[in-house]
Amino acid sequence: MKYRSIGADPNSRREVSVLALGAMLFGSVTDEKTSFAVLDRYAEAGGNFVDTSDNYAFWTDGGQGGQSEELLGRWRRSRGVGDEIVFATKLGARPLAPGTGYTDNPEGLSARTIREASERSRERLGLDRIDLLYAHIEDRTVDIRETVEGFGALVAEGAVGLLGASNHAVWRVERARAVAAAAGLPGYEVLQYQHSLLRPRTDIPDELFRDGGLGGATGELLNYLRAEPALTLVAYSPLLRGAYGRADKPLPADYDHPGTPPRLAALRAVARETGASPNQVVLAWQFGADFPVIPLVGMSSVAQLEENLAAVDLELTPEQRERLDRAH
Template identity: 85%
Template sequence: MKYRTIGADPKTRRRVSVLALGAMLFGSRTDEKTSFAVLDRYVEAGGNFIDTSDNYAFWTDDGQGGQSEELLGRWRRSRGVGDEIVIATKLGARPLAPGTSYVDNAEGLSAKAIREAAEGSRERLGVDRLDLLYAHIEDHTVPLRETVEGFAELVAEGTVGLLGVSNHAVWRVERARALAAAAGLPGYEVLQYQHSHLRPRTDIPEEIFPDGSLGGTTAELLSYLRAEPGLTLVAYSPLLKGAYARQDVPLPRDFDHPGTPARLAVLREVARETGASVNQVVLAWQIGGDLPVIPLAGASSVAQLEENLAAVELELTAEQRARLDAVH
């Protein structure tokens, strides 16, 4: 396994594996036995960066979520896992009542909601401190300053380590970070957005995220990442839910544009040259690139995880990277 450091403050920064494991469906669609097997193999391979959320997976049973955090809590206790494993979670998008969703009834990002949600996550995970806590989606009903101060209070109390943000417009991320810096408070250091080798259209975000938030990476976000060396991008859905490898899984509709075939063609060329799968090329491209990107890939079986783990050791040549980067 390879590692990189996230965060700047020596008190909160963590050394994490370059491949993060997504636990979204653990405890719901992925049963406990399989989930435990995937987690055990990931840790055995040197992985130490696991991602979840307080609302995973509310849509599987029309509930409020929490199944993933609860399973991770049971796994931690059964295996004697301590703070050597970094578990990141998210808040803000948990439905307030069963049968509703984050679109129309989310817990939000008020100071009260942040405190209550973080306490719930700590209890389900069985930890005293959340290693990395994200603001999951935007909350337009609460002033940014209140959200910034709400997260900072938890860091000051020692119940949260690093702060992150997901699915927010870049200007809101920068505004929140500027507010935190001006007040001498901890700010967002980790960004989590959907990011893959294929590039999405940017003219139809409302169809993809009906609450108005932006899910996929844009040129603006990548430019911001280059301009702020202290930030790290955790890239969720890097494998597009299996669409690269499975004929029965169509590409999401925001990838339906003229640039997609050319990028797919180069991916397949490099896969043939290296003897790797297209999925492995995508992950290796992210891991070894010039931007601080950590792919976040889920796995519903140990076999899927093994394929992903092999990408960590896949070394792309400079010429192959140049070709992968050049297509538009």
């Protein structure tokens, strides 16, 4: 396994594996036996960066989530896992009542919610301290200062290590970081967005930031990351839920545009040259990006995990990377 640092403060900085394990469906769609087997093999291979959320997976049973955190807590206790594994979780998008969702009835990012939701997450995970806590989605009903102060208080108390934001408009991330810096409080250091080799369409009005939906890493965000090297991007759904390698997994509709076929052709050519799978090439492309990227991959079998682990040692040549970058 290979590792990279997240966080600038020596007191909270962590060394995490370059491949993060997404636990979104653990304890719900992925049964406990399989989930434990994947977690065991990931840890055995040196993986130490596990990602979840307090709302995973509310949509599977019409509930409010918590299944993933609860399963991870059971795995921790059964295996005697300590602080060698870095756990990241999120709050803000948990439905307030069964049968509702994060777009119409989210818990939000008030100071009270941040405190109460984080306490529930720590209890489910069995942790005294959450290594990395994200604001999962925006909450424009709450002043940014209140959110920043709410997260900052948890860090000051030792209940949280690092802070992150997911699915926020770039200007909102920057504003929150500026408010935190001006107040002498910790700010967001890890950003989590959907990011992959293929690029979604950009000519469709994006209602993401008004309606609270989920979205991808825009060119604006990627340029922001290049300008702020202390930040790290955790890239979720880098493999587009299997669409690169499985005929039964079509690409999402927003990837249906003239730029997709040439990038797929370049990907397949590099895969043939390296003897790797398209999935492995995509992950290797992210590992070697010109800004810090940690791909976050959800896996429902040990076989999928083994394929992804093999990508850690795949080295692309500068010429191969240039072809992948320039294809459009």
